[in-house]
Amino acid sequence: MDGGAVRRDTGGASSPSGRRREREREQMRNLLLDTARGIAAEQGWQAVTIRRIADRIEYTSPVIYQYFSGKDALVSEVMCIGFRDITDRIEATMAEPVDSRLAALATAFWSFAFGAPELYQAMNGQAGVSFDGADMPPEVSRGFMVFHAVLESIAAEQGRRLRDPAAAVHTMWAYLHGFVALAMSGRVAGGAEQGERYMLASLQPLFDAQLA
Incomplete structure (x- = not known):
């Protein structure tokens, strides 16, 4: 050598x-x-x-x-970044006491949306790129799975269960998204702070309606 x-x-x-x-x-x-x-x-x-x-x-x-390969590919990556971020925030609420976990979940969702509105908009198709079941990135799937896990944990610690887990996830996510979208577009009298108060005020009754 x-x-x-x-x-x-x-x-x-x-x-x-x-x-x-x-x-x-x-x-x-x-x-x-x-x-x-x-x-x-x-x-x-x-x-x-x-x-x-x-x-x-x-x-x-x-x-x-x-x-x-183009704008759509770039936006899809931005969307995945957003879902990774919001999923981490949602997962962190598992450490909250059960009696405040639901509000913490909603607050984490709200804080993310208004802290990075361009990410939130990309995640929700407002950048021109959406997804369906066949093309759903793993980051999106994991986001909904973690959201479901938090809801299940709250129900379980109350000695209850989600009547229809898929319906509960979609109902609660849509509720949060609805308030975010209205406040983000300036359609809540009193602004975003009032919108958050409205969201939190009816959160528990809506969740209770998902329980068996």
């Missing part, structure tokens, strides 16, 4: 240059996603185009297509 031989960096994924390229690629993907979110936060998702993203980061459009 030639002890003086120099090991060449072939550029594979496990080589230093390969790892560097992977980091750079991930950084660029994050930059594109953050830029799209920034434009959406300022002007709405209808203003987000591949050309505008490219102009803002001072690249050409073809560079972006190396990372995303």
